Each structure stands twice: as structure tokens, then as C-alpha cells.
Amino acid sequence: MRRALAAAAALALVAAGGVTARERDRPLAANPSGFIAAEIAFARLAQEKGQWTAFRETAAPEAVMFVPQRVKARDWLKSQKDPAEAVKWQPHAVYVSCDGNVGVTTGAWQKGPANGYFTTVWLRDPKKGKMAWILDHGDALTTPREAPDFIASKQAKCGSRPGVAIDGGTEGEDRAVGLSPDQTLSWTSVVQPDGARRVTVRLWDGTAMQQVIDDQVAAPAPQN
Template identity: 80%
Template sequence: MRLLPAMVVALMLAACAGPQGGPRNRPLAANPSGFIAAEIAFARLAQEKGQWTAFRETAHPDAVMFVPERVRARDWLKAQTDPAEAVKWQPHAVYVSCDGNAAATTGAWQKGTANGYFTTVWLRDPRSGKTEWILDHGDGLASPRPAPEFIASKQAACGSRPAVPIEAGGEGEDMAVGLAPDQTLSWTSTVRADRSRRVTVRLWDGKDMAVVIDDRVAAPKQP
């Protein structure tokens, strides 16, 4: 696992911005810091142009969100108006596939006096370098996640290709499994009948698909 100083990442983002369309459209190769730059640019766009505008402009055609049911992001976002105050967020860690074409970022968000965490899954087009999010979710926290001194970074092992895991949801569950093109990073999202959910991200370590993110969101309180 590598550690990226937050200030270095911020400076890298500023250096990358330019006529090519910013870090979301730059070739990343197997570059974990590029996904951190994309997440920072996403957060900055929310402050500059509006929260849901930023989500619309960076969403993959197949992107999903949870409201708390699973929804197709582009369809749901069409009807959303930007709030007066956009949520703010900062990445704390990034997990990247061996080939650098998929990653998951996770970190903290704030809005007014509220705090929480988020996880975003990203896909990069290896031909154009365009990077878009394909899954986004989060939840509130009673206490904010402390900001780390360094942004943690871990890349999947290369060489052998793992077997594709077979998973099935339980009765009444809405379950979906996503897989990086090289099969070294996967993400599973499950929404239960009570609208609780779980998002799990796994990374190939050379022997197993090891769990690196395991987010569990409780069912919403009944009025």
C-alpha cells in the first residue's frame, strides 16, 4: 500500500487541469493518483456548478445510485435540482485494478452540521482516458471520519487473473456485481427488502479477492 500526501495530490490536480478537459479525461495508465485527482475534480465541480450537475456530468451511462432503492443514475438525476448548498467531500483512500482501468475511492463528506462517508467506483476508458463513476453511495455518521495525513493507495496484484466470483442475492434482495475489465477489482451492491444495503469492494492480492471496502447502511427509520 502506498500513501499519497493530500497536498501533493491537490497540486497534481492543479497541474493536470488544462485544455484537454481536466483530469477526468487524461490518460491514467495504472496510476492510482489519477483517480484521486478525478474524485477531487468531481467534488470541486459540485461546488462550482452545483451538486447534481456535477453528478450528471461525470456519470457513466450505466451508473447507479441508491435513494435508498437502486436507481439508474442518469434517469434519476434528470429530475433533480441543484440544492443551494452542495455537499463537500474528500477522498481518504483509493483501490485500483491491476490495469488501472477501474478503481474505488472512499472518504468523508460534510453538509452543514451533517457528516458522513462515501464510496465511489470509477471506470476509465483505456482508449480515450475518460474517467466516469459507475456506482456512488454513502451514509451519515454520528461522528465525522477523521481526515488522514496521507491518502492511502493500493493496487491489485498483476500477473495471474482471478476466477470470476459467483454470487447470488437472497430472497427479496436486489443484488448486482460489477467487475473491472481485467477482473482484479470487483464491487457488489445489495439492497434488501427493508431498503438497507451493503456495498463491498474486493481487490485481487495474488491469491484471493480480498475485501478492501465493506459499507453497511441500515434501513431508513420509519416515520
Template identity: 50%
Template sequence: MLIAAPVSARPPLRFQPDPSSVIAAEIAFNRLAQDKGQWTAFAQTAADDAVMFVPQKVVAKDWLRKQANPAASVSWAPSIVYVSCGGDLAASTGNWKRPDGSVGYFTTIWRRDKKGRWQWIMDHGDTLSVAREAPEFLTGKVATCKRSESAPIASPPAGKPKKGDAPPPPPDESLVWSADVATDGSRHVSVRMWTGNDYQTVIDDRVKAGS
């Protein structure tokens, strides 16, 4: 497994920005789908505010509780993952395959919960006539920190804020994403990563209307 990360000083972090943990979460997610059922796995690993496209954009848990598992689950594997400097947000993308042989791609946004467990908050994908070429090595990249040493990332104090408490840290903006559906049904999912000087678009999924 090849893990690439920028060589730069990082401020103290609440979570370590570890691409391997995201890859492990994806592998466990797929294994759960094969063992317990496709939609069961999606429901058990989703955050409460997770969204997915079916193909319209829906609140995942509301939609999933009405679904029966298919007889055999789709299978998938990540090709590359991107992790924020703060280690609490990640994006993965790769290939999937259905039991009938049809193929496609997926993009999943992951977020750590308060206990540090990865939960997915956005899942998107589409079919392809030919699968994307799978890489020889799974790759992980970490975004460059967008804050200076004088503004470290830190966990907020527990409980309700008290008078005199320091304000909570600003959000980590080293990895940002968007997922939109146009009125004609076309979809666009974008993930951008801070490189130190500018944002680089690392995922750009576009699905035409009617797909």
C-alpha cells in the same frame, strides 16, 4: 501524497494503474459541485449506466435529470483509492460534509471510458454521527495482476470483429465490487482486491434498514 503499489511484474496494460489520476478525478468532481451545483456535477461525471442510492437503487442519469441543485453543495474528499491492475477500474472512499454540518462517508466506483477519462458508475454513502478520522496522507493502492504474462491485458481491436481476429481479452478481475439492496431497504457495498493469493475485502459498507 503516499502511493503504495505491489512490487511485481505487470503485463502490458491499456491504461496505467495510476491512483493519483483517481484522486485528481475526485478532487475535480468536488470542485465542479461547488462551482456548478451538486447534481449538475454528478450528472456531468456519470457514465450512462451509473447507479446511485437515494436510498433505493436508481439509474443515476434518469434520477438526476429531475433534480434541482441545492443552494449549497455537499463537499467531500477521498481518503483512499484502489485501482485495478488493468488501470480501468477504481474505487474511492472518504468523508463528506453538508453545509448544515452533518457528516458521512461515501464510496464511489470509477471506470475509464474509451478516451481514458474517469467516469463514476456507482455512488453510495450514508450519514454518520461522527466523521471518520481523516488520514494524514491520501493513499492509493494497486491490485496485483490476476493474469500471467501469457495472458496480457490489451485493448480490443477497433470496429466489428472479423473472421480470424483473436478473441477479446478476458475482463480484468483484480478489483471486483458489488452493490445490493435487500427487500427491507438495507444496503451492502463491497469492494475486493486481488492480492496475488486471494481477494482482500477493502471496502465493506453496510447500511441498516431505514437509514
């Protein structure tokens, strides 16, 4: 029965002239759950193929990490061997631009007795839907983040295209600002000379760019 219905639908499409070029090129609709699915698949890949292999295979060409200074992810990952035990992680929330082409996931990670959190910025190809991460960072926690009953989801308001002010920062710090194409989601990463960093994410609520993530990481302890 299902096959017969599919055949009938295909015939109806042919009778109507098929899918036009304009329809094929129409941007994909916003889908917050797609970013959650990408993060879950990323975590699964780390368990199946290895931690750094998963990072390499899902990174955008311009992706960055912090070790603790900012590095170009693909260059740094070239020399990294997969650890025997890969870190595990789960998304707890997702924040998405109005057009659905940028999403930020944040959640918890575990490795042996250690616990922490992560934040990942994802880019989506507006025509093909392919996801790739462009920024990934996290830190350890003394108290694990409690898993929510449901993954929280929040999308920027549509209909307005606000200008986003760029803060030049202070001398000596490494600052970078990312912005969704529709200017409704922004992310800022700042690394201090001592390795301390801060990653903030803001979402347009129809009136202002509201801060939804503020991750602050202390400078690493000096090596003896």
C-alpha cells in the same frame, strides 16, 4: 530554452518516423492518482456548478445510485434541482485494478452540521483516460471520519487472472456485481426490500480476492 528543447524533441520524433498507430493505441498505464484527481475534480464541480449538476456531468451511462433503492442515476438525476448548499467531500483512499481501468475511492463528506462517508466506483477509458463514475453511495455518521495525513493507495496484483465467484444472494434482495476487465477488482452492491444496503469491494492480492471496503447502511426510518 524550454521552447528550444521542445522543438528539438519534435524534430527527433519526426526523424524517427513519428508516433506509430500501435503506440497511439497502446493502453494507458495504471495511475491510481488519476482516480483521486477525478474525485477531487468531481467535488470541486459540485461547489462551482451545483451538486446534482456535477453528478449528471460525471456519470457513466449505466451509473447507479441508491435512494435508498437502486436507481439508474441519469434517469433519477433528470428531475433533481441543485440544493442551495452543495455537499462537500474529500477522498481518503483509492483502490485500483491491476490494469488501472477501474478504481474505487472512499472518503468523507460534510454538509452543514452533518457528516458522513462515501464510496465511488470509477471507470477509466483505457485509450483516452476519461473517467466516469458507475456507482456512488454513502451514509451519514455520528462521528466524522478522521482525515488521513496522506491519501492511501492500493493496487491489485498483476500477473494472475482469477475467476470470481458470483453469489446469487437471497430471495427478495437486489444484488449486482461489477468486475474490472482484468478480474482483479470487484464490487458488489446489495439492497434489501426495506432499503438497507451493503457495498463491498474486493482486490486481488496474488492469492485471493481480499475485501478492502465493506459499507453497511441501515434501512431508513419509517415515515410517519
